[in-house]
Amino acid sequence: MRPKITLKKIAKEFEVSISTVSKALKDSNEISKDLREKIQAFAKLYNYKPNSLAVRLQNQQTKVIGVVVPDIVHHFFSMVIRGIEEVTNKRGYNVMICLSNESFDKEVMNIDMFTNGSVDGLIASISKETQRKNDYSHFKNLLEDDFPLVMFDRINEDFNCDKVIIDDVSGAMNATSHLIETGCEKIALVTTPNEITVGALRKKGYVKALQSHGLEADTNLMVEVNEKQSIREQIEELFDRNVPDGIFAVNEVYAVTAMNVAREKGFKIPEDISVIGFTDGPISQLALPPLTTVVQHGFTMGKQAAELLLDRIESKEDIQPQKIVLSTNLKIRKSTKSV
Amino acid sequence: MRPKITLKKIAKEFEVSISTVSKALKDSNEISKDLREKIQAFAKLYNYKPNSLAVRLQNQQTKVIGVVVPDIVHHFFSMVIRGIEEVTNKRGYNVMICLSNESFDKEVMNIDMFTNGSVDGLIASISKETQRKNDYSHFKNLLEDDFPLVMFDRINEDFNCDKVIIDDVSGAMNATSHLIETGCEKIALVTTPNEITVGALRKKGYVKALQSHGLEADTNLMVEVNEKQSIREQIEELFDRNVPDGIFAVNEVYAVTAMNVAREKGFKIPEDISVIGFTDGPISQLALPPLTTVVQHGFTMGKQAAELLLDRIESKEDIQPQKIVLSTNLKIRKSTKSV
DNA sequence: CTTATGCACGAAAACGTTGTAGTAAAATTG
DNA sequence: CAATTTTACTACAACGTTTTCGTGCATAAG
Numbered sequence: 220m221r222p223k224i225t226l227k228k229i230a231k232e233f234e235v236s237i238s239t240v241s242k243a244l245k246d247s248n249e250i251s252k253d254l255r256e257k258i259q260a261f262a263k264l265y266n267y268k269p270n271s272l273a274v275r276l277q278n279q280q281t282k283v284i285g286v287v288v289p290d291i292v293h294h295f296f297s298m299v300i301r302g303i304e305e306v307t308n309k310r311g312y313n314v315m316i317c318l319s320n321e322s323f324d325k326e327v328m329n330i331d332m333f334t335n336g337s338v339d340g341l342i343a344s345i346s347k348e349t350q351r352k353n354d355y356s357h358f359k360n361l362l363e364d365d366f367p368l369v370m371f372d373r374i375n376e377d378f379n380c381d382k383v384i385i386d387d388v389s390g391a392m393n394a395t396s397h398l399i400e401t402g403c404e405k406i407a408l409v410t411t412p413n414e415i416t417v418g419a420l421r422k423k424g425y426v427k428a429l430q431s432h433g434l435e436a437d438t439n440l441m442v443e444v445n446e447k448q449s450i451r452e453q454i455e456e457l458f459d460r461n462v463p464d465g466i467f468a469v470n471e472v473y474a475v476t477a478m479n480v481a482r483e484k485g486f487k488i489p490e491d492i493s494v495i496g497f498t499d500g501p502i503s504q505l506a507l508p509p510l511t512t513v514v515q516h517g518f519t520m521g522k523q524a525a526e527l528l529l530d531r532i533e534s535k536e537d538i539q540p541q542k543i544v545l546s547t548n549l550k551i552r553k554s555t556k557s558v
Numbered sequence: 559m560r561p562k563i564t565l566k567k568i569a570k571e572f573e574v575s576i577s578t579v580s581k582a583l584k585d586s587n588e589i590s591k592d593l594r595e596k597i598q599a600f601a602k603l604y605n606y607k608p609n610s611l612a613v614r615l616q617n618q619q620t621k622v623i624g625v626v627v628p629d630i631v632h633h634f635f636s637m638v639i640r641g642i643e644e645v646t647n648k649r650g651y652n653v654m655i656c657l658s659n660e661s662f663d664k665e666v667m668n669i670d671m672f673t674n675g676s677v678d679g680l681i682a683s684i685s686k687e688t689q690r691k692n693d694y695s696h697f698k699n700l701l702e703d704d705f706p707l708v709m710f711d712r713i714n715e716d717f718n719c720d721k722v723i724i725d726d727v728s729g730a731m732n733a734t735s736h737l738i739e740t741g742c743e744k745i746a747l748v749t750t751p752n753e754i755t756v757g758a759l760r761k762k763g764y765v766k767a768l769q770s771h772g773l774e775a776d777t778n779l780m781v782e783v784n785e786k787q788s789i790r791e792q793i794e795e796l797f798d799r800n801v802p803d804g805i806f807a808v809n810e811v812y813a814v815t816a817m818n819v820a821r822e823k824g825f826k827i828p829e830d831i832s833v834i835g836f837t838d839g840p841i842s843q844l845a846l847p848p849l850t851t852v853v854q855h856g857f858t859m860g861k862q863a864a865e866l867l868l869d870r871i872e873s874k875e876d877i878q879p880q881k882i883v884l885s886t887n888l889k890i891r892k893s894t895k896s897v
Numbered sequence: 898c899t900t901a902t903g904c905a906c907g908a909a910a911a912c913g914t915t916g917t918a919g920t921a922a923a924a925t926t927g
Numbered sequence: 928c929a930a931t932t933t934t935a936c937t938a939c940a941a942c943g944t945t946t947t948c949g950t951g952c953a954t955a956a957g
Contacts, residue, residue, distance in 0.1 A: 220703060220704045220705055220706060221702075221703040221704050221705075223675065225942095225943060225944090226943065226944070227943075235906075235907085236906070236907045236908075237907090237943085237944085238906080238907060238908075238909090238945085238946080239905085239906060239907070241944070241945065241946085242906090242945095242946095245945090248904095249904085249905065249906075250905065250906075251904080251905060251906085254905085254906090266699065266703075268670075268673065268674040268675070269674065269943080269944065269945095270615075270674065270675040270942085270943050270944070271674040271675045271676045272611050272614050272615040272620065272675050272676070272942085272943075272944090273615055273675075273912090273942070273943035273944040273945090274943080274944055274945080275611050275912095275944095276609075276611040276612055276615055276911095276912050276913070276914095276942090276943085276944075277911075277912055277943085277944050277945055277946090278912085278944090278945085279912070281611065283654075283676075291630065291636045291639055291640060292633060292636040292637055292640060293636075294631060297630045297631040297632075297636060298631055300630055300657075301630060301631060301657065301659075304656075304657050308664075313654065313656065313671060313676075314654070314655065314656070315622075315652065315653070315654045315655070316653065316654070316655045317643075317652065317653070318640065318643050320640075325647075331607075332652060334607065335607040335608065335609065335610040336562065336607070336609040336610045336611050336612075336913090337610045337611070337622075337652075360605065363560075364559065364560040364605075365559045365560050366559055366560075367559060472840060472844065475844045476844065478846075479844065479846050482846060501811060501841055502840055502841055502844055505811065505814045505815065505818065505841055505845070506844070506845075506846075507817075507818050507821060507845075507846060562913095564912095564913060564914090565913065565914070566913075574936075574937085575936075575937050575938075576913085576914085576937090577915085577916085577936080577937065577938075577939090578935085578936060578937075580914070580915065580916090581915095581916095581936090584915090587934095588934085588935065588936075589935065589936075590934080590935060590936085593935085593936090608913080608914065608915095609912085609913050609914070611912085611913075611914090612912075612913035612914040612915090612942085613913080613914060613915080614914095614942095615912090615913085615914080615941095615942050615943070615944095616913085616914050616915055616916095616941075616942055617914090617915085617942085618942070675943090
């Protein structure tokens with residue numbers, strides 16, 4: 220790579236001091252107009268840009284924020300990132316993304332790396348393995364140092380930091396209620412293992428909705444998908460045990476898989492079985508019939524998280540950590556019956 | 559945020575010089591074992607980490623690489639990013655991602671930002687708007703400065719830089735040939751406008767396959783989807799004009815949409831109409847019937863791009879730019895007839 | 898003619914680190 | 928016991944900026 224041009228080199232060229240060059244480029248009128256213009260022209264010609272490392276070291280702020288997400292190949296997370304990008308860029312920051320790949324060790328490494336001064340703050344969502352291990356010491360260290368941190372979606376309620384989540388319980392309740400209200404009586408739940416907090420919350424909403432309608436929660440109608448095995452087979456087992464007339468799945472992959480299983484077994488959607496998913500991505504939209512889903516506004520979530528973080532970074536005083544709960548809404552398409 | 563601990567502070571604590579502390583932490587035996595251990599213990603206690611900005615400024619390398627992609631909410635791009643992450647992390651680098659959102663201006667800004675010394679090199683894929691404008695001055699500036707740059711997927715052949723692409727032409731040829739060989743005679747093409755290079759290349763492969771089988775390319779069977787309007791309607795128009803018995807679509811969204819349109823019009827897949835897509839994502843896998851697609855190995859592409867970039871960054875001599883062409887393979891599922 | 902006021906620039910410190918080149922004092926050698 | 932080596936440290940420059948505080952010199956004011 221061609222060596223970068225620096226103030227020092229420009230200074231040598233004009234036989235002036237570095238400060239003069241710096242000021243000239245800042246268009247300070249401490250420097251004579253004549254010299255200023257010459258220096259500016261020269262800098263432009265050689266495409267001078269202040270070395271950002273030096274500037275950041277000087278200013279003691281990086282104007283970069285870090286993002287740690289479990290996965291990027293995931294409609295919801297990528298929408299969140301897009302939201303984050305949108306507001307950070309608007310407010311003059313850049314984003315550095317690291318993936319934990321749902322691994323505890325990688326998450327710890329990422330957090331560690333980010334706290335060496337490369338970013339002004341962090342937005343994170345907890346990996347599945349971390350949730351399973353229930354070991355949050357890496358995050359707790361951050362909080363002890365008052366490091367600006369915003370958690371989203373997969374959070375830990377105990378942390379004293381800003382949080383942005385969606386109302387998983389009511390989202391699931393609304394979905395389940397909708398199934399009940401459109402005539403379903405045997406509603407299955409396809410969810411994650413209980414360690415995944417959002418899965419657990421959505422199950423809670425499902426159960427709550429059943430109870431408030433006088434229905435009983437039947438564990439025979441619930442599948443906790445173990446992703447190490449075939450999702451499809453686990454759902455087929457549900458059908459072998461007990462054929463539902465409605466299915467609430469906690470994400471779009473489970474929902475569409477369930478729909479496909481049902482159809483292959485000869486059931487019609489939504490006439491025989493209604494299906495509702497969670498997260499409104501292209502999978503739901505392009506499914507046939509298009510899937511009724513609980514839409515969680517990932518983009519908004521990212522924007523809000525970023526706003527919280529930047530407000531915290533930029534404020535001088537301590538501000539009390541906030542918890543923003545975004546509500547979901549039910550996007551009714553064709554995989555459920557009309558009332 | 560709690561002020562970060564620095565060498566200077568540790569030095570003051572022990573009433574020694576900064577260099578002593580630096581060496582003690584590097585476990586140099588220039589420092590007495592006794593003092594070394596005390597300093598190390600103190601540093602660990604206060605969770606000292608060398609300020610990465612200072613280290614990077616000193617070493618004149620950031621150990622960070624930049625990635626500019628048009629979109630992140632896109633299975634292919636996110637797989638590429640995952641591949642990039644995999645090898646950069648393994649080789650001790652971090653990744654900074656910026657999205658151009660398919661916008662020319664944002665792409666220019668991103669590139670500009672990255673060349674202020676914040677990264678050691680760049681991996682990029684060109685935005686649609688840039689391809690339409692055909693203005694590549696921002697990239698050309700990079701190359702003039704010999705800035706380490708690797709382009710992938712949406713590239714410009716004229717650039718004298720490392721490139722990783724897939725063999726779009728043969729991918730499309732294989733797909734189209736497969737349709738012909740399984741009995742299709744009126745094969746439609748659903749593609750992007752011609753400015754999008756990969757779309758143009760896939761069209762080329764489609765035409766080539768037709769010709770080599772003695773079939774004629776019929777513009778009446780081609781749709782160039784304008785994404786500002788409804789994808790669905792544009793495909794419906796194709797059916798109104800001319801009902802095909804095979805469809806080759808240049809991405810999974812177009813393919814599944816086409817499949818859905820066909821089915822709603824009462825055609826059976828694959829009995830009446832066979833469909834092949836491009837890119838093997840969840841949309842294809844979860845479609846019903848599961849979609850036969852040309853799989854482009856995004857993860858491999860990311861890995862290769864990262865290897866090329868890091869090799870270039872780390873080598874002292876100039877290395878000749880390489881162009882890696884990854885071949886695709888046809889994943890035959892249920893949306894096409896068997897031979 | 899002296900004193901204030903601009904003007905146009907330079908010197909130097911600071912950000913936090915690393916590495917080289919010293920330098921006293923202690924220990925070893927002849 | 929002087930000469931040498933080793934030990935255990937410090938000083939300082941450097942990376943590229945920014946910014947504060949000078950400082951000569953010319954011009955204007957009293």
